[in-house]
Amino acid sequence: MKLPSQFAFYKSWLDPVRQQALAEAYRPIVRGFLLPACAYYVFITWSHWRDETGLTLAILGSMSAITAVIYYLVRQHVTVGDRLTLNKLELCGLLVNMLMYINVVTYLLIHFEQSKLVYFSLMAVVFSTTGVTMRTTLFSVAISLATLYWFASGLPAELLTQYVSIGVATAFASLGMATLLRKAIRRQIDARLLADELAAKAQRLADTDMLTGIPNRRAVFEKIDYFISQKRPFWIGIFDLDGFKAINDVYGHVIGDDLLCRVVKRSAKLNLPGCTFGRIGGDEFICIVSGSQAERDIEQFGAKVIQAVSCPYPVGPMELTVGVSAGFTHYPSMGQSSGQLYEQADFALYKAKAHRRGQCVLFETAENEEMQQAIAIERQLREADLDSELFLLFQPQYSPSRQRVTGFEALARWQNPTLGLVAPDQFIRAAERSGHIRKVTAILFEKALENLADWPEDIGLSFNLSAHDISDHTFVLRLLGRIMQSGIAARRIEFEITETAVMTDLASSRALLEKLRASGCKIALDDFGSGYSSFEYLDQLPLDKVKIDRSFVRKVAHSTTSREIVAAVIGLCRKLDLRCVLEGVEAENEMIILADLQPDLIQGYLYGRPMSAKAAMNMIRAQSERRAAAAQTA
Template sequence: MANPIATYNYWINPARRQAMATAYSPIVRGFLFPGMVYYAYITLTHFRDETGLELAMLASISFTTVVSYYVMRQHVLAGDKLSLPRLELIGLIANLLIYLNVVCYLTIHFEQNKLIYFALMAVVFSTTGITFRGTLLSVGLSLVTLYLFAAKLPQEILTQYVSISIATTFASFGMAMLLRKAIFRQIDARLLADELAAKARRLADTDMLTGIPNRRAVFEKIDYLIDQRRPFWVGIFDLDGFKAINDIYGHIVGDKLLCAIVERASKLEIPGVTFGRVGGDEFVALFPGNLPEEAAAELGNKVIEAISRPYPFALLNLVVGASAGFSHFPSMGASSAKLYEKADFALYKAKAKHRGRCLMFDATEDKEMQQATAIERELREGDLESEIYLLFQPQYSPQLQRTVGFEALARWQNPKLGLVRPDQFIRAAERSGHISKLTEIIFRKGLETLAEWPEDISLSFNLSGQDLSDQAFIMSLLGQIMKSGISPRRIEFEITETAVMTTLDLSRSLLTELRASGCKIALDDFGSGYSSYEYLDQLPLDKVKLDRSFVSKVSQSVTSREIVTSVMRLCARLELRCVLEGVETPDEMAALSELSPDLIQGYLFGRPMTAAAAMQLINAQDNPVSVREPFETIRQGSMKSCTPDDASRDLPASSRHSASRL
């Protein structure tokens, strides 16, 4: 049951005080309207029954009550969050006006039987008294006045009215307490519901691991800033090398590292910035204000520099990098989706060409981004199983004068986009996370073709950096090999320096498992990076493919000739096979022949061809008649019918191979 102490607690608690005012507002409104109608009627009866001074006094008080009730009711209706003291004052004024009407009438026309009105008033006041003190004051005033009027009556009648007063007191306060108990319960339930709802909203908007805003909250903040037309920068930060740490040291260490990264970024104290986590190792920062591009880039690089410092954990000294892409509202987009899309595009550019830096979206790249978005949409929604097909480029052995293997190259013919260039859809697949799905389709189709070829023919597949950072995916490729029944020694996986540089430890571990199963490992585009020789020592390799940039200049450049020669000798000492890539002309081959090359891959010995053309080539080289003549016929004939390769033929010669990856 409610008590004065409970009421006092509600009084001093701001939330409960406001909730109490909200709960009582309908009661007060509901009381004022019938009261206004009743006293309007009473005013009319006074004009009928009274005259002279009595009429003036009684009609004035009753009419004042009508007007006051109307004004107070309008005030209550207009107040969305009427304070409890003000509502209490309205209740007291309403009670006082009732009291004055009764007192004034009984003073002019004293009638013993109408003293019961004071008892009725006490009951009414018990429900309209907003607070306990208001109820105590109103009920006490009415009962004391009853006693004062009844004191003039005989003792026997006075005793009856005293009894009535005592009974009324208990009834009034009993009703008041019951009403308050019900209201307090309602208030507690409502406050609890509001508290739980607020907690649920906080949980829904908070990343459970790091405690910063999650993806939902970040996009709500972006939408809010857009609605307010406030300029701001959106920066997407992606960690470099985090997945390798997570896979090698476990998720516990990875989670601690993410928390440490967030703590370090938060300590930068950039005014107004909002940091949020939108993915596993992807974060968003919102920088408010119309900052110049240089200032925004400086802030982005400041965050990257802070994130990239070592993290000492027990015996570990972990290091991760970060890259970032930025877009600006309103100059670069008017919706959260557009802003995020452009910042994400800039992030991909940064990771591809400016790793470890902050890159701003370039408005001149709009067309390129729209094209990339269309490609990503078709990668997600298209029927890749039927649209992706393979071409095969021979690897020729001058010593054996025969093709000993092929490289599988992916092509994509989409109903909406037409023939999509390999460099475009592979970049889009890597950016959108569809590269493993693409690799799985290519690998399965390649195995189906390889199963039809002779046992002495091998087939190589390219793996991306994302493929090499996913242990489960690599294991699934091994499972496909076992299921196919094909000897693993006929299968070769090609990797590039850039594919392994950010996750070297994990990549080396997975490549070791592939090699232990019998598969071959080739380092592609050797010489195109800055530290390729380091990978000869650190990776489990069987083959090195020398980049075309050196091979194509052998006939004109003494330096290129010496580089090619030294690499070939180094491979021989390390018992690695060496493939010279991009041999396209007889002059190039004539210059290379003096060096006794191991394997050749280039347009001179075969452009990418269909599986049927590849099978013809394999069969023709076993013909006892001249090998070179049928080889030339098949190579040229297959190219005339292989028009889909026009997509790569339009590329610069120096980039044809890399663009054809997969």
Template sequence: MSGLLFFQRVANVFRVPTGNAELSRAQYDAFAKQIPLLYLLLTTNTIAVATSYVNVAPFWLTVGLPAVLCLMCILRLVKWLNRSRKMPTDEMVLKQLRQTNRLAIVIAAAFTAWGLILYGYGDAYAHGHVAFYMAVTVIGCIFCLMHMRSAAIIVTLIVNVPFIIFFLLQPQTSLKAMALNLVFVSAAMIIVLLIYSRDFARLVESRSETRRLGDENFRIANLDALTGLANRRWFFAELTKQHERAQTTGAAFAIGIVDLDGFKPVNDTYGHMTGDRVLTEAAQRLKEACGDDIILARLGGDEFGFIVSGNPTRDELRWLGAAISDVIRLPYAVGSSQALLGSSIGVAGYPQSANDPQALFERADYALYHAKRHQRGQMVIFSTEHEEQIRSHSVIEQALQNADLDAELSMVFQPIVDITTGRVRAFEALARWQSPTLGNVSPDRFIPVAERAGHVRGVTKTLLKKALAALAQWPADIRMSFNLSAHDLSDSETVVQIIAIINRSRVDPKRIDFEITETAVAHDFKQAVAAVQTLKALGAGISLDDFGTGYSSLSHVHRLPLDKIKVDRSFITDIGSNPVSLKIVKSLTALCADMGLDCIIEGVETAAQLATLRDLGCRMVQGYYFAQPMTEAEVPAFLASADEKRA
């Protein structure tokens, strides 16, 4: 058994290894650069020897046969010089290595036979030239083939063994000594070849491992560890590549940003481990919806990005948006219950929306912002209208940066009336901005810009000071509602500053109701709850504004320390003609009663709406039917008029 193993190992020395494609490629690449030199060496040395034997050996041996051998070498030389620089396939590499092995046998045997025959002619000097030719040429050929162990050893043995035997059979002692020298040189050359072959294989393996580790590090650096998707860095790298290709080919592409609506409450309610599982499942659903042709990455938190190449049409993008929304909307198992999510998507196309990657991403982000603010749970494709809005917002932002907030901002107040008694119970404080450059700018225009630009905290503090100054002049039984932004709630320092402003105003905090929106709460639910609890501890009331328009209203109702709920005006507009709106308002009114919360109905504009609300048992209402927003100076007269009507 051991003898068989030995012969197998010996046989393997003469074979091309087949189990390591990378080693085969490295051998091919290395000897392919040297094999033209091998054929050039054979040709020049052969011509030199043949020339020295022209007058002492037959024509066929000095011209005919050398010409054939040299022509074969030249043809092989030309073939290798003209080989394609493109790396061949693994099969082609293995085929070429095996062909080189076979040619090594044929070429070595042919030149050895020619040398031995030629040795029979000429004098001692000519014999010495042949011996020198064979020794020097074989060493040169071995060095050219050293990256192919099998071919180099084959050449060594085929050339040297016949000459060793030939010299040993000669009567001259010097030739016998030369034969022994060849034995030792051949043995040394074979040992060197084996050692070099082993070291070369290890080097290739080491390079392969280094490359693998580098690829793995690159993969890790560009992979999101939680979801298994690509990360933000990889996304922007691919966006840059896609942009460069598009500039070259003229092709269009689109990028999109997906934000999971309702994820933060799930994360805050059930904990980060459950949140991570939901996020991972959402990522897999996104991957299935996008397929293999769309680049998908996690940008951070519950935000994902995708790149669609191949000149996508608006209809194709809408179809993709619908597919994403459908899979994200399916329930998620969280313990013994289920969680529901939605997806708001912003999309921008190249070159329609922007001409560079950063601007394109900003356009997609703006489309997402628009979707979350106006079309939550849907896809918004960036349009020329949005471009105009951006320019308008830029002008507003610039004006805000240069504004004297104390001088330019003001408050107006709209009454909240108890329709069972006719008394004014409170006023909602509404912001107004009179810009020296832009004129009168409505709050629905400048507040979103202030939020996006990071100016809203300064706006809030200025408005609160003015609102509290007005409240201090009103009767003690009149309350005031004041709106807080998501950015106000998400910053604990701003909450502290709000409390400080209230304390300095000397207004009883119990007369203040802070209105928060579901969007503000969802922005950072944990921090929002902490902020609300701090304001509640101060004595202020908390109202949930625009109720029914958010994504997870009921979850916010039972998890926030609320005092009031304000039903959005969108349910009141058609309450007399739309049975669905009527049922919704009726249900919300009953819900508030069951939970011990005050219910305020916004947007009452007609007597018919008011009559319907009376029939439903509603009590607190607000709207143009009673009064439009008024200045601080107009409030006393309005209160006096209301008291007269009630009397």
């Protein structure tokens, strides 16, 4: 039910925010009146000293002087006070009005002059503006006009009538002025309060993640900067969801957004003291833990969050599961600025995802040099002309039974003007961590297609996909689209993956690889034997080729166990109708032993080091010429 206007007014009057706004609006009015009023009573004091003598001088002179001093003191109080309440300002206004009233009444009691009765009307007009509230205004105007009638009551009837008319006109004018002034001030206050409310709402929106309702990146970093300015110790941690992108791609963004909201709700239920969670983008979250907890306590804290978030989420008839990895650093023992702390926590997170997935890793100050090098590489990845700086080398894969090269593996290289030749493992890791890996992959794949187009139809190309590439179905399908646009037969292209690239979400990876294989491309499992569960992937993934890790091949010359393992894998591949590549063959004595095992393909320095596109073309041409010569001889 809507309140009547007068009740709504009194309700708003009781609002502390509105009262303070009214005080701030009236403060300059009272302050502006007091300075000329003080000067006026200094002048009146001088006039009394000039015109009065004896007791009259003592009364009138002291009263005007005291009024001038009080006006000055009140002005100072009104000016200096940071938060002058409405009640205090109202009392100040009432004091100012009553001192003026008392001065006029005292003077007329001593020196009654009919012409000076008009002072009461002038005072009523002044009171209509200096009375801070309506009640003080009504009181001040009423007592001023009542005193006017009291003094005029002793005058002849004609004069009394005139003064009554003057009083009535003054009353209407004063009340009208007071009403208009307060209405204008109230409108100004309402507009300001509305603007403040909208600004506060905009600030809340600016500081809140629209999807999850928790603080966003901006708000979290403001809090971090505040803690640093206050020299308050705290831990900062970054949590990243493992496998979330695959869920987003397979089930859609609606399910993905719902999952993110559930992750936040589950984290909030932990009621972790002194902890603030925020979302900094995508499936990455940040938390601030105030205090100087021991490293062991933070590791347990991170493990508690990871365990809670990693439990399955029921969505309709199915259950979705995401993993979580975390990286933490501490202020001030590890970093000194918000930017440095974020980089350290992000570096620790990358360490977790690369080596201890699903766990919490703390940054170590000894890693600062490594981190700075990684940051320098990331900076160049953002700023460099990658189209011209990235290039490929090609290492041949040799078939002993056919005595010819059947294909090449494309190896990524980066020559940067600032950093020089950057090691592949360094810039690939940096590209994965900074989100540039898809750009790098796209550029290198385009260059690979350009070279493959110049090769004979019986020469194939192997191209490596990273874990981040595999997790993005849309990106991999774009690569497939480029193959179709190029006109190159898909059977000539082989995508190499590692077990670490598919282990996060085996089902999603299998679905993507099946699409690639259905298009005609081949799939190779790289570094076979370097992981603990490689044999599972032979059964679970749609593979065409297995590349035995060089750590086994290099031991065959002096390790019976390694030789038997290699022989067993070669035999297994034959039975499963998979091609098999032995990596890292560098010496003749290794090849002599391996020849007895009848390997399918060999890749290593013995048959060719990584070479330029031109050198690879020369090798292909020389091989074709030898085959042609052999055919003519036959």
